[in-house]
Amino acid sequence: MIPVKFDYLAPSSVEEALAALGEHGDDAKIIAGGQSLLPVLRMRLNAPEVLIDLGGIDSLRGVRDDGDALVIGAMTTHHDVRDDPLVKEHALLLSKAAAEVADAQIRHRGTFGGALAHADPAGDLGAPALALGARFVIAGPGGTRTVEAADFFVDLFETAIGEDEILTEVRVPKHTGWGAHYEKFVRVAHQWPIVAVAATVRGSIDEARIGLTNMGSTPLRATATEAALAGASATEDGVRDAAALAAEGTAPPTDLNGAADYRQHLARVLTGRAVLKAAGA
Amino acid sequence: MTATQDRPAAEIGRDRRRKEDQRLITGRTRWTDNITLPGMLHLAMVRSPFAHADITSIDVSEAEAAPNVVAVLTGKDFGEELGVCINAWPITPDQKTPTHSPMPADRVAFAGEVVAVVVARSAAEARDAAELVDVDYAERPAVLGIKNALEDSILAHPDLGTNKSALWVFDSAEAGTGGDVEAAIEQARTDGILIEREYRQQRLIPAFMEPRSVVVDPTGEQITMWTATQVPHIVRFALAATTGVPESKIRVIAPDVGGGFGGKLQTTPEEWITWAVARRLGKPAKYTETRSESLMAGHHGRDQVQTLTLAADRDGNVTGFKVHLDADLGAYVALVGGGVPVLGAFMFNAIYKFPSYRFECQTVLTNSTWTDAYRGAGRPEATYAVERMMDELAAEVGVDPLEIRERNWITHEEFPFTTVAGLEYDSGNYEAATARAREVFGYDALRAEQRERRERGDRVQLGIGVSTFTEMCGLAPSRVLGSLDYGAGGWEHASVRMTPLGKVEVVTGTSAHGQGHETAFSQIVADLLGVPFEDVEVLHGDTQVAPKGLDTYGSRSLVVGGEALVRAADKVVEKAKVLAAHLLEASADDLEYAGGRFTVRGTDQGLAIQELATATFAGHNYPDGMELSLDADATYDPVNFNYPHGTHLCAMEVDTETGAVRMRKYTCCDDIGVIINPLIVAGQVHGGLVQGIAQALWEEAVHDESGTLVSGSFVDYLLPTSADTISFDVVHTDQPSVCTTNTLGTKGVGEAGTIASTPAVVNAVVDAVRHLGVDDIQMPCTPERVWRAIHAHDGDAPTPEAAMPHFDEGAPNQDEGAGQ
């Protein structure tokens, strides 16, 4: 478990980090919490020559209130996202999902930005970010651009972040007062989800937003379910038909934890449960 | 006659915290990988990515030129000096046993097999250079899965002409230990109950915490090997036998070893390669595997298909049990190899009075990781089969599963009892263990809740699983092993040495790797010799310190090694008595021995054993004819196995919508005879239970059809953590059934939890959904499998192509896709 030798850079600003990325190009890799990257390096599935550590850039850490949106720094850890009072108040779904990531050790190291940039379809934060309509702020040599959630997740482990770019922060529209629940289905506690459903609802139920984890090569929105839930009552009977639509248009993987059809079944069952819990029913 | 009978035991039975824990838990100790020797070189292995291929060429030039690389060696570079990996238990005279070179020169037979070794000045440089070794392979078709192997169309080793390695048979009619099982089956077919099932024991990975590591120092007069092994004595024996170096020139040390579970009961290619490299280069060499290598190339466990036929009369009295096993050896016949399933041969009749029994085991070779012992080795498989079948029988008869067991078990008045498999169970009390477990579990209340949930049609159903296990352990009477063609005996050795200042050094031939021997053995010796617990030092795991021994596996250390220790301590007392009589100027007959002190009957004159040790050291005053030493050795060959047993009860909740399962309650009442240290026993039981539960619910090693290990990391090979388990009720009977064949009355406990728990859990899961038409779910009972089983009949598990890969009609638990 020894990675290939690499150089290590620890810039203290985004500008420095971008300059280093520009200089080393393909040979460099950003390291945030290292909780996804280090296993990859240690198993020698990747061998960058330079690691650029964002850990020393203070401006990338923390959550701030920016009017209609919360701004979450890319280097904010899962632990801090979970416990942040602003997140709890305005984007409860993220707090709930962050609480379900891995275990306490990993939550103290792994970062919100790192998880989203890594774009593992089984990652727990993509679906909630998508459901909440998060916008991704990406810094590059030509300045900063903002990408909508729907355009950010491109494919398995692939996002809109370019090789010479850094995700600096994520802007999450406030969902103040919305109920939320992240229903994660696992076999053992420290596992990535087999399927998970991120649900946040206004009232019971005026409006709902549903994200699906591990139901395709990117996080997915269950739009048909969302539409059917508007005006539904927060009871088992009330949400049943809407939940039955949850797997529409999904293409989940088949692996040791379950075949695609089983995952689709789970998505429907878990959606119903997540919505009811989000609505406090 | 032992000293313990003369006075109250102070240490035995006490909850001593383990002496060894501080160093083991902090890691500030001598793990093999912590050992660094001057000038030591580091090894990295180049492993085949193919399951079956000819090695057409290996170009090492680039690797040799890499920084600080000292040598790159392939199978061709070594001759006989490399030795071979041995199979110590050919189960039949005509067993097909492929030659197992530690590093084959021509053909690889599983993915992960070593084809070259890089030697460098640092481990990182060795690893880097290993990637530069250019191996050309010509791929051959690989055979994977027991059913495919049995067809013999693709051969794991073409030169053997078949994949079938050996067929081992026991038949009670032939052995004269019981009736004819075929007659019982015929009878049941016309006028009774016949239950036929096929169960699968999935492949498991021992997954010990410390990866395997080996250091070889060839620079002394003796070549020294430190290795993370359970079996230093067997390693030394096999090195001498296969590399031509005399035993007297070999020292093997198992320093602190971080777990084994059978996975380090092996003589490994990596040990042999490191040995050969160090000798070739004349320098110390170290190899430590990565976790990925450990999962891929360390031996795996279990992997059997069990075809079972249980015959009974209409009341559920069993009349015969017929067992056919097909067992996957993997690519080679490992150290114990086919002996693992054969160890189960005597246990399928378990605690029951079956009148007839037949057991067949067909071992097969495949192009997969080799398999060998894993905690329980043979006995969990047997226990699973019989305890699952007893639940099926209860369902068929329509009685409670505890009731069906009671109809068939040996009652406590019937001991000693000779079983249909020919073993003599010396003691046991199944009624008492069951009564206690039942009470602590709250059996009747849980059954009532189960009924209530069924009636209500609750989404979450409750099931109760029973496992009334026994096992044979304390391996093993040497003559019995001989009769089974095992390549070694089963005795154990101990020495007790009194130091000049009255401390005690105990040497044992067992080789602890996390069990707590240092603590338990200290407690025993403290009682026997009346010395403080802290004054006893237990030495083990080094063939120079403990030259004789047969190491640790098969729940043998306390019951066999502990008995050797008792006998050695008794000899010390006998020797000391002679000196005491002399110094006290009394007749030996007038001396009383208690609490480590000899006193002259009727006086207050006496001497402690420590004082006698000092007097022996001085040698100033001792009787003529006395050898000036109190130290003593003993070798003990057990006269029988011993037979711990217990009743395990498990309640599982099943979410019928998702198939998710959740443990509600687990109670076990184990009768293991006299308990030396209840805390250590509780630890062994807890850990054992979790390992058995993990087989039922989580763990499965899966190779794909090309022979790649799909579950090659802990992301896919699911090990539970404390977050996944509940607090178990671990209790014992008030009056244990003491083992009658050792002085302390102890029975083994190291494997008990693992052996018992797997069927308890699966029985509970099946019981929860039996009313929905389910009578089996293949292990591990993943939510998907549970869900498919529940909905197999109602059309709710949709899409024909994806439906039922695990369960098709007629073969209720065959998984065509995975692992077969």
Ligand SMILES: Cc1cc2nc3c(=O)[nH]c(=O)nc-3n(C[C@H](O)[C@H](O)[C@H](O)COP(=O)(O)OP(=O)(O)OC[C@H]3O[C@@H](n4cnc5c(N)ncnc54)[C@H](O)[C@@H]3O)c2cc1C
């Ligand atoms: C045992 C284990 C269990 C886990 N279980 C879960 C789980 O249940 N659910 C879950 O969601 N996750 C799980 N994870 C992953 C964890 O959440 C990681 O923390 C996360 O996926 C990556 O975050 P990181 O900060 O560690 O990123 P890193 O590992 O440092 O980086 C990941 C990738 O993102 C890139 N990157 C990181 N930050 C940026 C940035 N700001 N801009 C551009 N690129 C960037 C890196 O170059 C790298 O390619 C688990 C990890 C482990 C080790």
